[in-house]
Amino acid sequence: MPSDAFTRLVDDHYASLYRFALSLARNVADAGDLTQQTFFVWATKGEALRDPSKAKTWLFTTLYREFLRVRRRDHRISALEDQPVATQDPPDETVDVVRKMEAQDVMLCLQDVDEVFRAPLTLFYLEDLSYQEIAETLLVPVGTVMSRLSRGKSQLRARLNERARVAPARTIPFPGGKKGAAS
Numbered sequence: 001m002p003s004d005a006f007t008r009l010v011d012d013h014y015a016s017l018y019r020f021a022l023s024l025a026r027n028v029a030d031a032g033d034l035t036q037q038t039f040f041v042w043a044t045k046g047e048a049l050r051d052p053s054k055a056k057t058w059l060f061t062t063l064y065r066e067f068l069r070v071r072r073r074d075h076r077i078s079a080l081e082d083q084p085v086a087t088q089d090p091p092d093e094t095v096d097v098v099r100k101m102e103a104q105d106v107m108l109c110l111q112d113v114d115e116v117f118r119a120p121l122t123l124f125y126l127e128d129l130s131y132q133e134i135a136e137t138l139l140v141p142v143g144t145v146m147s148r149l150s151r152g153k154s155q156l157r158a159r160l161n162e163r164a165r166v167a168p169a170r171t172i173p174f175p176g177g178k179k180g181a182a183s
Contacts, residue, residue, distance in 0.1 A: 009046075010039060013059055016127050020060060023122040024067045026111055034070070038063040060129070060137040064119065109159035117152030120145050 017038055021031035041062050049058055110118060119138060123129045135142045 006043065009042065009055060009059075013056060014039075017059055017063055019126055020119075020122055021063055021067070023110065023118060023126070024064070024115070030070075034063055034066055037066050041066070057129075057133050057136050060123065060127070060133070061139070064137055064139075105160065105163055106156070109156055109163055112159045113152055113155045117148050117155055120148045121152040121156065124149055 014035065018031055018035045021034035021038075022028065025031045025034060038059055042059060046055070046058070049055060110121065113121065120134050123134045123137060124131075129137065131142050131145050134145045138145070140148075
């Protein structure tokens with residue numbers, strides 16, 4: 001049944017497509033719209049894909065094209081405040097607090113990276129796409145992907161360093177520790 005195949009496709013790729021859309025659109029509503037539109041396009045044109053193993057790349061490419069189309073049409077950029085940072089993650093154990101804070105810092109700083117670099121960084125580090133898959137998704141040569149990743153990492157590193165200089169030092173209490181007790 002085609003319906004079962006479509007349901008499997010959505011189950012397999014929805015979360016990663018949504019994360020990519022969120023990194024591009026920078027707000028929840030637009031990310032949901034982009035993801036939904038991508039699956040709509042698949043439902044209407046996806047069966048024309050000759051190699052089913054390329055479905056993931058096709059979906060990411062379609063989402064990226066839809067993002068560009070909408071951006072050109074609307075000429076607007078959403079505010080960072082529209083995106084709740086930690087809505088996807090359930091509360092972590094206290095031991096993971098530091099790592100979670102660092103991940104939030106990285107995600108916030110990623111939003112400040114130029115869009116042309118943010119898309120390949122997101123696809124490479126968050127979606128684990130290869131250089132070739134990113135090139136196919138963004139419709140650019142592999143060398144351009146490598147260059148954009150390098151420049152994007154530099155921008156991200158600069159934003160993280162800037163944030164570290166500006167943000168006050170954080171003290172994380174460890175559970176079960178006694179005040180004033182020395183080890």
